[in-house]
Amino acid sequence: MTTHKPIKKAVFPVAGLGTRFLPATKAIPKELLPIVDRPLIQFAVDEAREAGIEQIIFVTGRGKTAIVEHFDVAFELEATMSERGKDMSVLDDTRATPGDIITVRQQIPMGLGHAIWCARAIVGDDPFAILLPDELMIEARGGGTGCMKQMVEAYNEVGGNLISVLEVPQEEVSSYGVIAPGASISDTLTEVTGLVEKPPAGQAPSNKIISGRYILQPEVMRVLDAQEKGAGGEIQLTDAMAKMIGNQPFHAVTFSGRRFDCGSKTGFVEATLALALEREDMGDEVRAIMRRLLAE
Known part of the structure; x- marks a missing residue:
């Protein structure tokens, strides 16, 4: 059985300005906006941890230090909560193990490809994961595994590069x-022969869309070294990945769960409502509120 170098590093591009959520994001990173009571970035980090990721790499920008502080130990808060007999377990997932989080700066917003390239020295010669926090990926109703864990399991089987699709x-x-699909390896794993950005209706090679989770080999950084600009005058990760196809194995994993586009306001509201409705402590109350509002 072929063994593949394990996926232990994950890059989170979080340098964006979040202008679509202004004025809420004037002083607060969009990644810290809560879905009910859990920041968006927490969902992505928890997903990575479930998949066995050990090193979290945040590609940040000015005004984003609060993201790192969220995963720090808040001594004053915890001391006060302890004195008052409050449940401390609510903070368990927000404490990072010392040394597990590394940050690098993307000084100029030059696209997703450029953001990933900023982490090249930390990634080194290791394969790595990428998680876009705006894409909230939730396991299917009734349980299951997260998107990145599904991808890591597929990577352990075929190696190379993988992207999640829906x-x-x-x-x-x-x-x-x-994606332009090739051979089907299984019900959820498909060979990728090409990537097409926003194809006209009726001309798409498939109905499988790229959905914000990646496992890439370190050679992609050498492609990004060229700093070639693509759509919008930015350095596009999709362009770099397309150049990897044919040179290394490239597959797509069809995620069996749900996706919420939290980069849009309506997607953010949808995610908040969907997760609130599933909560035992508030689901019935939220459902009643929704019925009342719809009836008005």
Whole structure:
């Protein structure tokens, strides 16, 4: 059985300005906006940890230090909570093990590819994961494993490069990047022969859209070294990945769970409502509120 170098590092590009959520994001990173009571970035970090990721790499920008502080130990808060007999377990997932979190700066917003390239010295010669926190990936109703864990399991089988995909109605594909599929390895694992960004309706090679989770080999950094600009005058990760196809194994994992586009206001509201409705401590109350509001 072929063994592949394990995935222990994950890059989180969190340098964006969050302008679509202004004025809320004027002083607060969008990644710390809560889905009910859990910041968006916490979902992504928890997903990475579930998959066995040990080193968290935040690519940040000015005004984003609060993201790192969220995963620090808040001595004053914890001392006060302890004195008052409050439940401390609510903070368990927010404490990072010393040395597990590393930050690098993206001084100029030059695209996702550029953000990933900023982490090249930390990634080194290791394969690594990428998680876009705006894409909230939740396991299927009734349980299951997270998206990145599903991807790591597939990587352990085939190695190389992988991206997560979701199937959408054919009329929606023109809003996304989609894959050109090759051979099917299993029900959820497909060879990738090409990547197409926002193809016209009726001309898409598939209805499988790229959904914000990646496992890439370190050679992608050498492609990004060229700093070639693509759509929007930015350095695009999709362009760099496309150049890897044919040179290394490249597969897509169809995620069996749910995706919420929390980069949009409506997607953020949808995620908040969906997760609130599933909470035992508030689901019934939220459902009653929704019925009342819809009836008005």
